[in-house]
Every structure is written in structure tokens, then in C-alpha cells.
Amino acid sequence: MEAFELLPDEINHLVSEFYSTAVAGDLNVGLTQYSFWLLVAAVVLCVLLFAFVKKQTLVPHGLFVNGVEYVVEFVQNDVAKGVVGTSWRRHFPFLATVFFFILVNNFIGLIPGMKPGTGAIGCTAALALCSFVYFIYFGIKKHGVVGYITSLAPGGMILPMRVFVWVIEVFSLLLRPITLAIRLFCNMFAGHIVMGSFAIMASLFAEPLLNQVNALNAAGALPSLAWIAILIIIYLVEFIVAFVQAYVFTVLTAVYIQIAESESH
């Protein structure tokens, strides 16, 4: 099977395609392919939502307006009201912004030839830092600086134990943005690598048939039908993953806001 011998080189080439390269300027000042598609996603999001606001009427008409309203109400009911609780109205704009931004970026990346803006660790780290600063800000606003720092550890236990729990809680607090960033980045990156691997397998197995048509090569090309079927299934799963990752990021941000604002936990 010479197809399997060629595979490692092709996979290495595929992985190297995912490193950030500058399309304008250089890597310090300029656009990488990820930030280019990030800007495209931002423009698409602006156009979508401005068109939505312009078309909005008291009674919604049409697929587009109803569709956007359905997603907005999903964020409002499931994430903001369901997780944050009574103060959901103040946090709903931030949560909806994060949700729509990640959702549009993930879906942009699923169109062949385009890259997801969230497929670069820098972008997801910036998003995670935003939600980190956001929930710490609202925790401090609610409890005051000293109040927030002491509210990290639950009350009602002896002092040495409380200090010990406080240290653990601070550690888990600092881990939150890191896990948020890595979860989103790994899902986007790994999903595209897996899809690319199966596309490479399909083309490697079919290559002898394209060069020379005979019975042996046709039999050798049969597995590529299976690879293409798996590729299509993984592509459909990636649609679910794109939605679920936007949802997970938003829900976790809402949970952290709720924890930061709760009286004593």
C-alpha cells in the first residue's frame, strides 16, 4: 500500500498549512489568514444583524427574521435567564455578542477554502480574557474589592481550612480563561485537521486511477468511497460542534458571572 507510505508527509504538510502566515504585512503588524477571515466574519455579522434590525417588525415575518429571533431568544432563555438568574438583563448583551461572534466565526470556517477566525489560539485567548475581565469586574462591582476576594472561599469553616480552600479557588479562577481558550481552539483546529486527513486519504487512494485506468487501480480506489462517506459524516458533525462550542463558551461565561455575583458560594 504505497498510499499509506505517503500519508505521514501529507499530514505534516496539512498541519503546516494551519500555522499562521501573513497575507498582508508581516506577523508583527499585518493580517494572518486567520485574522483576515475574522474580519470577514465580523463584516458578515454586522451585515446580518443590521439587515435584521431594519427588517424587524412588531410581528416577525419571513424565515430570516424569525430565524435570527429564534437564536436570540435561545440565548436569552437558555443562557441568560436560565443560568445567570435575576440580573440577566444586564449581562444579556455581552453573552449574546460572544455567542454570535463565535457562532459566525465557526460557521465561516466550515465553508471549504475558508479558515475559522477561532482556529487561532490568539483569538480564543483574547475572547477568554474578555470574559475573564468581565466577570471579575462584575464580581468586584457587586461585592467590592475586599468582599470579592474573600467571597472566593465559602464561609462557615475554621480559618486555616478557609485559607486552604481560598488558595485552591484562586487557582481554579486563574485556570478558567486558559481552559475556555484551549477548549474552543482545540475543537476548531482538531476538527479541521481530521476533515483534512480524510480528504487526503480519499485523494491518495484515488490517485492511481486518475493516472491510469485499469481494473487493479479501480479496485484500489474503492476505499476512497468509504473515506469520502466518513468525510461527509465528520463535516455534518462539525456543524453540530460549531454550534455546541459557541453554546459552551457562552454558558460557561454565564456560569462564571453567576458565581462571581452570588452572595456566598
Next chain:
Amino acid sequence: MGVIGYGLGVIGAGLAIGLAAFGATSSMARQPEVQGRAFTVFILASAFAEALGLIGFVVTLIS
């Protein structure tokens, strides 16, 4: 060697997703009216577990 390590690591993520599916299906069988809520929680839990497996995948590729 890295691929073998990834195979070992993904056992944990597979067990976690299996446990989440087990809990979701048995709770749905006991109380069919919580189906929607249980499914959301199941998707969330398996997303967390899946992320651990994917971290292993990415680390394998990068190292």
C-alpha cells in the same frame, strides 16, 4: 510513540462520554418529561469530555 500516547489518553475521554450517555439515557428512561433538559446537559458534559481528548490530539500533532 506520540500516537500510542494519544490512544491511551483518549480512553479517558471515551469513558467520560460513555458515562455521560449512560446517565442521560437512564434518566430519560426513568423520567421521559426531562428529556430536553437532560439532552442539553448531556451535550454540555460530552463537550467538556471531548475537549480533553482533543487537547491530547493537538498536543500529539504539535510535539
